Amino acid sequence: MEILKQFGINPVLLAAQVVNFLILLFILKKFLYKPILKVLEERRKKIEVSLKNAEAIEKRLLEANQEYEKILNEALEESRKILNQSKEAGIQIMEESKETAARIIQKATEQALEVKKTETGKIEQEVRKHLGALIVLAFEKVAGKAMKKDQKAIIEREVKNLS
Amino acid sequence: MDPDFRRDDRRKHMEHAIVLPPEILGYIKGFPITNTLLVAWITMAVIIVISFLATWKIKLVPSGLQGLFEMVIDFAHTTVYELAGDKKTKVFFPIVMTFFLFILFANFIGLLPGFATIKFHGEPLLRSMNSDLNMTLALALTSAVLTHIFALYYLGIVEYLKKWFTLNPIFLFVGLLELVGEFTKIVSLSFRLFGNIFAGEVVLATISSIFAFVVPLPFYFLEIIVGFVQAAVFMMLTLVFLVLLSEKHAAEH
DSSP states (O other), X not given: OHHHHHTTOOHHHHHHHHHHHHHHHHHHIIIIIHHHHHHHHHHHHHHHHHHHXXXXXXXXXXXXXXXXXXXXXXXXXXXXXXXXXXXXXXXXXXXXXXXXXXXXXXXXXXXXXXXXXHHHHHHHHHHHHHHHHHHHHHHHHHHOSOOOHHHHHHHHHHHHHHO | OOHHHHHHHHHHHHTTTOOOSOOEEEEETTEEXXXXXXXXXXXXXXXXXXXXXXXXXXXXXXXXXXXXXXXHHHHHHHHHHHHHHHHHHHHHHHHHHHHHHHHHHHHHHTTSTTTTTXXXXXXXXXXXXXXXXXXXXXXXXXXXXXXXXXXHHHHXXXXXXXXXXXXXXXXXXXXXXXXXXXXXXXXXHHHHHHHHHHHHHHHHHHHHHHOOSSTTHHHHHHHHHHHXXXXXXXXXXXXXXXXXXXXXXXXXX
């Protein structure tokens, strides 16, 4: 043990250094390793969570984009359908109105014709009514003498029978 | 020339540079206070203050000292984790990390100006902690004792004894060799650290006594590297011993 003496080994000093080390171990464990490892773990968890969140957000964005496109396409189709329908409806309305107009015109023409007919009939009757007297009057003027009452009646009857 | 004179002469000649035992500064109730012990306390104070500063206002977004310590601790923790596994890391990491920080800070603080030059009652007031075998041997003993305590704890007494003693004569011999190896570990751990740092001190003192300006600078750089490497070596060896001894002995054929 001569060598230990040469190196100045002293059990008390050895013990002191061991105690030093244990104190340091205790303090550092409590005030350095624990908080730092805790914060590292916390950060690791946080990063994990945010990465997961980012993934979810990306997925949702993709879904939303798809949804948006789908809705857009549907709307486009719908509008095209509506446009077509309205075109057809327009054409139909036009045709219907044309038909109606034609019918109205035809009806008006018929009515006019009828009116004309009745008017003509009336005028004819009127003319016939007065024709006897007129003929008689003309005859009287031409012959220069008045006609007898029964002669007048005969003429009027004959005129009436003309038609 | 008589040999006594020669030895005296040599001792006198080398005294200012090479003194193996630490100088005793004084006694407190018969308890010797050496300059290396004083430096050990200073080192502890520095580490504790710095770690308090680092974790004083701990934030999720790190900055400054916290970031530095996070980097070191994260690296060491990953290393321990890879070697020791999940369960043992919790126990082994603080021990191993404390060895590293204590030795590293002690080595670096030992390089500061004022060491070996400030005198107190004719003795240097400060001396690099690990240039005293007391300190390194204490660390090595702590390391070894902790290793065996955890081996006992994790293996149980039967498995632990099986590591050294078996009925198979060949393995019994191997086991005995390993038992001797356990004592060698203590010696190698303590003397490696002591030798490196002590040699560094001597080199620096010698170079400084030749020419004190600029010339010692490369040696200071060298000592910074040595200080780091020795701390890392001590830490890694302790870790390996802890892991090896707390594992079950490989099945014998």
